[in-house]
Amino acid sequence: MKMKRAALFTAALLATAGLGLAGAPAGYNAWFTDKALRIDLYQVGDAAGESLTIDAIYGEPLWPETRTALVDPFGYGRYVLKVYDVASNTLIYSRGFDTMYAEYKTTTPALEGAKRVFQRSLRFPEPKRPVLFVVEARDKKNLLHPIFSRTIDPADYHIIREPAAAGDWIYEPAVAGDPRTTLDLVFLAEGYAAAGKDKFKADVDRMTRTLFETEPYRNAKGRISVRAVFRPSPEASMDEPRQRAYRKTVLAASFNAFDLDRYMLIERDHLMHEIAAQVPYDAIIVLVDSARYGGGSIAFDYCVTTTDHARSLEVFLHEMGHSFGGLADEYYASEVSYNDFYPKGVEPFEPNITALLDPANVKWKDLLSPGIGVPTEYGKSEQEALMAERQARRKAAAEEVAQAKKKGSAATAVKAIEDKAAADDKILQARIAAIRLKYEGLMDKVGVFEGAGYAAKGLYRPQIVCIMIGNPKREFCAVCRKAIADMIDYFAAPAAR
Ligand SMILES: [Zn+2]
Structure with a gap:
């Protein structure tokens, strides 16, 4: 199983590398030393615009990350770091990433024009020759645009090469x-x-x-x-x-x-x-x-x-x-202060949620349970209507009780209102439980379930429960497991040539 996954993954990497590195000499050792460079950045901006600058560059004693998938095979993250060999103008390394600013820029203060500054450290393998360090940002349609570039010469004596050990x-x-x-x-x-x-x-x-x-x-x-x-x-x-x-x-x-x-x-x-x-x-x-x-x-x-x-x-x-896995939240209708976090009509880049823009070609189609409906009916609207009714009735009953008490009604009359409300609530609870039971057979199935990424409608998740939506059994859904396994393979790939 492990072998099979690794083989498929390598094939995908080769396909990606083929696009980005056409004609370039292959192999980590052609471009990089055994060490790493850490770039300390500042990112400042509001919803309207952002800028980046380098604060300091540090030499680190070892590059511990992948040495085979030098060009990012995933396409995750709101930003991408790209490193080009200056002499040959060849893309020799890339990696998607995210920043705190990327979350900040969708909040109300940012929309109102309050600029804030955030730190971010990025690393890449230490190049043997001068490189162009480029950061690209995704727009609302997830298309990449360069926002920063700087030539970095590994021989530059401004690179801080102090020991990493600090006595901790x-x-x-x-x-x-x-x-x-x-x-x-x-x-x-x-x-x-x-x-x-x-x-x-x-x-x-x-x-x-x-x-x-x-x-x-x-x-x-x-x-x-x-x-x-x-x-x-x-x-x-x-x-x-x-x-x-x-x-x-x-x-x-x-x-x-x-x-x-x-x-x-x-x-x-x-x-x-x-x-x-x-x-x-x-x-x-x-x-x-x-x-x-x-x-x-x-x-x-x-x-x-x-x-x-x-x-x-x-x-x-x-x-x-x-x-680590680059997974999206699968929950929805929660207290999250993002505005338009996933714009309508754009497929999110995260592997575990989809806007289902092409139902014939589901993002996780290889993992779908045989014969499952796309999207998958699981009684969501019936359940939510009953839950809303339950809430409304409880509120109405509480008001009725308060009114009765205010009017000085007899304790028995108040109790009668409370008892009737409790009986009504029990009936509604039983109806909700019945819907859950009706769809219980779907609990271990991979489908396309509406409600994900903070949106009750228009975004879908792969299973009813998963650690990314909340699962008392503490298990990831099949799609999240696959995404994390791919990321483990990325970092734990066999030695480079
Ligand atoms: Zn999941």
């Missing part, structure tokens, strides 16, 4: 092999006081165990290394601006990102990468020592979660689904 405590719970050919995860401690080191170690162990119990990570366990870096914070937990609670911590993780209740992000992106660079890593997971519910992620950068809420393990898997 390094823990290695699982080392699968050479970082060049394994997926390397790094856990970073945020909001742990100095006395919390043992707790951090236990939290890393617990998260690692959960990851390796969850497909497709379980199947790839032998190709995944896990390391952790502990830098103590002066105070524990994180900022909670809505509670006016502020703690002095290493990465300044904060809830209420974009003024959302349970959304936590990290704005010190440069420092986060500097700390992570003490070990080889392909993906960053930040753990925050807190029992509050919540987390967040920026695709292809990092995910962050608290550790001690009853749902922290689920949040970890969900957020890593975004940051």
